[in-house]
Amino acid sequence: SISDPTEIQSFLDNFNSQAQAVFYKQSEVSWTYYTNITDYNQKLMLDEQLMSAKFSQEAYRNATRFNLTVMTQEDRRLFIKIMDIGTAAQTNETKLAYLNKVQSDMETIYSTAKVTMPSGQRLPLDPDLTQLMATSRNYDELLAAWLGWRAESGGKMKNLYAEYVEYNNEAVKILGHADTGAYWRSWYDTPTFEDDVRALFDQLRPLYEQLHAYARRKLKQIYGNDKFPSSGHIPAHLLGNMWAQQWSSLIDELTPYKGKPTLDVTDEMVRQNYTAIRIFQTADDFFKSLGMIPMPDTFWDKSLLEKPQDGREVVCHASAWDFYNGRDFRIKQCTVITAEDLETAHHEMGHIEYFLQYKDQPVSFRDGANPGFHEAVGDVISLSVQTPEHMHSIGLIPTVSNDTESDINFLMSMALQKIAFLPFGYLIDQWRWSVFRGETTPEKYNEEWWNLRCRYQGISSPVPLTSSDFDPGAKYHIPAGVPYIRYFVSFVIQFQFHKALCDEANYRGPLHRCDIYNSKPAGTLLSNMLKLGSSKPWPEAMNLLTRQRKMDAQPLMDYFKPLLEYLRQENGNDYGWHPICPTDPTEI
Numbered sequence: 356s357i358s359d360p361t362e363i364q365s366f367l368d369n370f371n372s373q374a375q376a377v378f379y380k381q382s383e384v385s386w387t388y389y390t391n392i393t394d395y396n397q398k399l400m401l402d403e404q405l406m407s408a409k410f411s412q413e414a415y416r417n418a419t420r421f422n423l424t425v426m427t428q429e430d431r432r433l434f435i436k437i438m439d440i441g442t443a444a445q446t447n448e449t450k451l452a453y454l455n456k457v458q459s460d461m462e463t464i465y466s467t468a469k470v471t472m473p474s475g476q477r478l479p480l481d482p483d484l485t486q487l488m489a490t491s492r493n494y495d496e497l498l499a500a501w502l503g504w505r506a507e508s509g510g511k512m513k514n515l516y517a518e519y520v521e522y523n524n525e526a527v528k529i530l531g532h533a534d535t536g537a538y539w540r541s542w543y544d545t546p547t548f549e550d551d552v553r554a555l556f557d558q559l560r561p562l563y564e565q566l567h568a569y570a571r572r573k574l575k576q577i578y579g580n581d582k583f584p585s586s587g588h589i590p591a592h593l594l595g596n597m598w599a600q601q602w603s604s605l606i607d608e609l610t611p612y613k614g615k616p617t618l619d620v621t622d623e624m625v626r627q628n629y630t631a632i633r634i635f636q637t638a639d640d641f642f643k644s645l646g647m648i649p650m651p652d653t654f655w656d657k658s659l660l661e662k663p664q665d666g667r668e669v670v671c672h673a674s675a676w677d678f679y680n681g682r683d684f685r686i687k688q689c690t691v692i693t694a695e696d697l698e699t700a701h702h703e704m705g706h707i708e709y710f711l712q713y714k715d716q717p718v719s720f721r722d723g724a725n726p727g728f729h730e731a732v733g734d735v736i737s738l739s740v741q742t743p744e745h746m747h748s749i750g751l752i753p754t755v756s757n758d759t760e761s762d763i764n765f766l767m768s769m770a771l772q773k774i775a776f777l778p779f780g781y782l783i784d785q786w787r788w789s790v791f792r793g794e795t796t797p798e799k800y801n802e803e804w805w806n807l808r809c810r811y812q813g814i815s816s817p818v819p820l821t822s823s824d825f826d827p828g829a830k831y832h833i834p835a836g837v838p839y840i841r842y843f844v845s846f847v848i849q850f851q852f853h854k855a856l857c858d859e860a861n862y863r864g865p866l867h868r869c870d871i872y873n874s875k876p877a878g879t880l881l882s883n884m885l886k887l888g889s890s891k892p893w894p895e896a897m898n899l900l901t902r903q904r905k906m907d908a909q910p911l912m913d914y915f916k917p918l919l920e921y922l923r924q925e926n927g928n929d930y931g932w933h934p935i936c937p938t939d940p941t942e943i
């Protein structure tokens with residue numbers, strides 16, 4: 356095998372320039388499809404995916420001819436990443452083409468699904484059903500939207516998913532992975548990763564149980580005790596979100612102390628005629644205040660920041676795009692003028708900032724230190740943006756009151772976003788890993804999904820399950836094949852990052868009131884970590900930013916400590932739920 360340093364270097368240089376060209380072409384063709392769903396654009400994208408797979412297979416074959424043992428650590432790391440080609444390892448072109456087609460068809464079903472409401476209106480998820488789930492307080496209207504969405508999305512792809520699992524597993528096994536779940540977990544390069552995330556979740560459950568109990572009591576007052584099963588579960592369609600994954604839209608009902616200025620800035624954004632562009636300029640301004648890299652002109656020219664009104668079908672689920680040429684970076688988001696979309700805009704721009712910071716790395720290092728890092732960048736900035744102090748400084752709330760009651764109100768609004776999410780962020784890939792392992796077979800897909808929803812999230816289906824249901828398919832990341840444990844990891848580490856940046860900014864107060872806006876030292880510290888991309892093992896990136904190498908839920912627990920005390924006080928013994936789903940949801 357080849358050990359000559361000159362040959363090693365020329366292979367890496369060659370790969371780097373060829374890969375940029377191939378990945379650029381694939382990004383462009385995919386972008387065309389995602390922003391204009393037609394059979395023709397899908398075919399162009401699928402053809403390009405086969406070309407790109409051939410390039411990756413060739414690079415893999417060439418890379419195996421080199422002797423890794425004589426290389427520098429950095430070159431060895433590059434070769435290992437070049438050989439991690441995922442499903443492109445499938446050299447049977449018919450099988451790979453079919454896998455890619457099935458995956459794209461499921462994502463298209465999801466992205467073009469519409470629900471016919473009792474009124475006869477046909478509503479898409481974005482923006483209509485999302486807004487209905489957030490604003491309606493009518494039990495039956497919420498149920499109609501929830502039932503309609505699951506039928507039009509997941510209900511239409513159950514058999515496709517079983518095939519996707521089979522073909523995806525077959526492809527990654529060629530690389531030596533036990534199954535697709537094992538392949539996805541390998542990106543964290545931690546042999547105890549599954550145990551580590553389970554330990555974090557177990558550590559955080561008491562926080563969630565208290566929030567769940569508080570929300571359940573308030574929702575019973577709104578919808579009546581008779582709508583809630585005696586098992587203690589909350590019906591899945593009552594949490595203000597299609598998947599009950601974040602409960603922020605219930606903030607007005609769940610605010611502990613009434614009579615204080617609202618923390619939901621949506622109305623004020625609408626009153627000030629906020630536009631999608633202005634939402635993204637607000638986010639860009641924050642990164643600039645830290646001395647970080649502003650969005651380039653191509654971002655403003657080529658992003659799609661609003662749902663097209665010309666009848667085009669698009670994939671509305673937000674995403675950030677690196678075109679791998681060091682110049683072209685875009686966001687695709689069907690932005691609406693709400694507090695939640697202000698938050699999502701920061702989340703997406705966090706991905707772009709990461710792209711910008713590592714754009715001079717070799718292509719194979721243009722990735723997050725681990726997938727959770729990529730999801731955390733924007734959310735860290737958003738933790739500062741959402742403080743009452745910052746919201747006041749950008750004119751979205753009239754006054755800042757930091758008496759104890761206002762403080763609890765603010766912590767509640769953050770908990771509805773961050774604590775409510777934890778079991779959801781955890782359970783999605785618990786389900787998928789069990790499916791990829793073959794422990795959960797197709798006839799058990801839906802039953803196991805609700806087992807996890809009932810056990811970890813304490814919510815249950817408002818109607819009896821039938822064998823044709825496939826509720827996992829009603830959540831974008833399942834048909835789109837996007838892993839999800841990354842968000843659970845992000846929701847833990849973003850508080851570690853926030854604490855480290857607040858320390859760097861010489862902030863002294865309570866963590867939940869810290870706003871790092873204008874802190875160049877904090878911006879420099881964050882940039883230096885982001886510049887690494889995936890060139891170093893993630894514990895090193897973690898250490899550079901936080902001075903420790905592990906994921907740690909303590910900063911999150913410290914942030915919410917005052918709220919946990921309040922909730923324990925409020926709930927007394929009225930908390931918790933039976934781990935098993937209620938047999939008949941209408942059984943009371």
Ligand SMILES: O=C(CCC(O)(O)[C@H](Cc1ccccc1)NC(=O)c1ccccc1)N[C@@H](Cc1c[nH]c2ccccc12)C(=O)O
Pocket residue numbers: 672673674675676698699702703706729730734835837842
């Ligand atoms: O899915 C997303 C945002 C979409 C994304 O930015 O994570 C996007 C997902 C995606 C991945 C691959 C193909 C298509 C979509 N990820 C990226 O765009 C992305 C880009 C580069 C590197 C890594 C991820 N958020 C999650 C939950 C969430 C996490 N943080 C939040 C903050 C506010 C609101 C929601 C969330 C959700 O909606 O369930």
Ligand SMILES: [Zn+2]
Pocket residue numbers: 702703706729730
């Ligand atoms: Zn993301």
